[in-house]
Amino acid sequence: MASSQPTVFVLFGATGDLAKRMVLPSFYQLHLEGLLPEKWVLIGNGRKDSSDDEFREHVRSGLDEFVENVAEDDWSTFSERIRFAGNGFTVDDPGKLPEVVAEVKKDIGDDAQLVHYIALPPSTFVDYTKALGAHDLADGARVVYEKPFGTSQKNFEELDKAVHEVVDEKQVYRIDHFLGKEATQNLHVARFANGMISGIWNAEHVAQVQIDVPETLDIDDRAEFYDATGAVLDMLVTHLFQVAAEVAMEPPASLKADDLQSARETVIGRFRPLDTAEVVLGQYDGYRDVEGVDENSKVDTFVAATLWVDTDRWRGVPFLLRTGKMLGVSEQRVSLVFRKPADSPLGELPEDGAVLSFDLSGDGSIDIAMTVKEPGPDFDLSVGHLALPLESVPDAEPLSPYARLILDVLGGDRSLFTRPDGLAHVWDVAAPLLGDPPEVKPYAPGSMGPAEADELAGPCGWLITGK
Numbered sequence: 001m002a003s004s005q006p007t008v009f010v011l012f013g014a015t016g017d018l019a020k021r022m023v024l025p026s027f028y029q030l031h032l033e034g035l036l037p038e039k040w041v042l043i044g045n046g047r048k049d050s051s052d053d054e055f056r057e058h059v060r061s062g063l064d065e066f067v068e069n070v071a072e073d074d075w076s077t078f079s080e081r082i083r084f085a086g087n088g089f090t091v092d093d094p095g096k097l098p099e100v101v102a103e104v105k106k107d108i109g110d111d112a113q114l115v116h117y118i119a120l121p122p123s124t125f126v127d128y129t130k131a132l133g134a135h136d137l138a139d140g141a142r143v144v145y146e147k148p149f150g151t152s153q154k155n156f157e158e159l160d161k162a163v164h165e166v167v168d169e170k171q172v173y174r175i176d177h178f179l180g181k182e183a184t185q186n187l188h189v190a191r192f193a194n195g196m197i198s199g200i201w202n203a204e205h206v207a208q209v210q211i212d213v214p215e216t217l218d219i220d221d222r223a224e225f226y227d228a229t230g231a232v233l234d235m236l237v238t239h240l241f242q243v244a245a246e247v248a249m250e251p252p253a254s255l256k257a258d259d260l261q262s263a264r265e266t267v268i269g270r271f272r273p274l275d276t277a278e279v280v281l282g283q284y285d286g287y288r289d290v291e292g293v294d295e296n297s298k299v300d301t302f303v304a305a306t307l308w309v310d311t312d313r314w315r316g317v318p319f320l321l322r323t324g325k326m327l328g329v330s331e332q333r334v335s336l337v338f339r340k341p342a343d344s345p346l347g348e349l350p351e352d353g354a355v356l357s358f359d360l361s362g363d364g365s366i367d368i369a370m371t372v373k374e375p376g377p378d379f380d381l382s383v384g385h386l387a388l389p390l391e392s393v394p395d396a397e398p399l400s401p402y403a404r405l406i407l408d409v410l411g412g413d414r415s416l417f418t419r420p421d422g423l424a425h426v427w428d429v430a431a432p433l434l435g436d437p438p439e440v441k442p443y444a445p446g447s448m449g450p451a452e453a454d455e456l457a458g459p460c461g462w463l464i465t466g467k
């Protein structure tokens, strides 16, 4: 639950794509489910000088697009708590924000918790952080940073320094929304709550781990952002590394924020720097024709990589990571492929005949693949599948990842947010790839990426085939 303390939520970048698609619909979900404090106000910020009503119209059109059936009563109680403070926000000129914050605090209480959500292009994070300090809006506030927290090692270090000059680490919430997914949270619950799983979560039993996030999505709406970023920075070193850390971490002392964060950040420190011979980069045919993309762009829209985790638990087990745009299928799956029993009396067994997997998409699901006798007169082996959709769990009320993470910010729980020590290691792990990337190979839209990526997966192959 969020705290009951009155809250002023300032959304920087309130007119942007992320705000419209994720943050505002999630806030609305929390409002509908009664999970927000009794007294709260959301103040949108932007560079234009829009009125409260103009911004409310903008919010409403976003909800109509991304939320099913917005009821008028619900909208009315939601919209009356929405304000807009325009004219930008810089060190030299704070625009209207300080005066609107003061007005709102007068109304809901001077002790209101201030939460700043920075949903802006990453290039602006340093300046907005400095402006928070310059205009006395940082004291005691919580500050949420969107990903990526740093666009290069140098930029990460500069941002980290700027942030810590203005706020204490305990005030900082760095979002990686893959950590907020229901099925991602179930990675450690499945493992630490179930004796049948905890004992086999290691190299003795697991032959390989696949973290596979192919997407059919293109990049049309975000061409400029994407062409400056690419799949490695957009997905691999952010979401896929964080999920790999969730799988690979040692048992935390408790599931309290500090212990869980430490377990995740410590294991990132044991990721071996990537070997570019084990990385395949790709770009889909037609990418350079997209408006906003450089006609000679060499940006990667696909990456597959083998990650090695140098701990006793995982030494020798490849973590196969893959993601890309315009592929044949959209899935988000973490799979632990188990070793075949040695000297089985059943003879040759399928490579993918024992797999525990977590579907991270939507409300999430936990699935098991196991080798069984194919029912019938003959003694043939086949692979059967069991699925546990998490929404089918009694009393389940799944939250979207953004709703989960916003709720945690309001409640002051930093367990599912990243820390700078882990992020600093991420740049070390990625350095060989960023410094000397392999050639970007072409692939056909609708395929599963360059053929070279298939070789990384070994005899098991990628479990998601797109067929």
Ligand SMILES: NC(=O)C1=CN([C@@H]2O[C@H](COP(=O)(O)OP(=O)(O)OC[C@H]3O[C@@H](n4cnc5c(N)ncnc54)[C@H](OP(=O)(O)O)[C@@H]3O)[C@@H](O)[C@H]2O)C=CC1
Residues within 6 Å of the ligand: 012, 013, 014, 015, 016, 017, 018, 019, 045, 046, 047, 048, 118, 119, 120, 121, 122, 124, 146, 147, 148
């Ligand atoms: N969109 C997505 O799907 C995802 C985005 N993210 C992250 O969320 C953040 C926001 O992304 P997104 O919403 O797509 O970005 P947008 O490009 O839509 O920008 C958000 C808003 O920021 C303001 N803005 C843009 N450029 C500047 C600038 N130079 N200085 C000050 N304000 C500026 C604009 O508002 P105005 O004109 O009103 O000032 C704009 O509407 C990024 O860090 C991104 O990496 C993370 C996951 C997914």
Ligand SMILES: O=C1O[C@H](COP(=O)(O)O)[C@@H](O)[C@H](O)[C@H]1O
Residues within 6 Å of the ligand: 215, 217, 234, 235
């Ligand atoms: O952060 C990002 O994530 C999305 C995939 O996230 P989803 O869970 O919301 O589908 C990805 O498409 C995008 O490129 C990336 O910026």
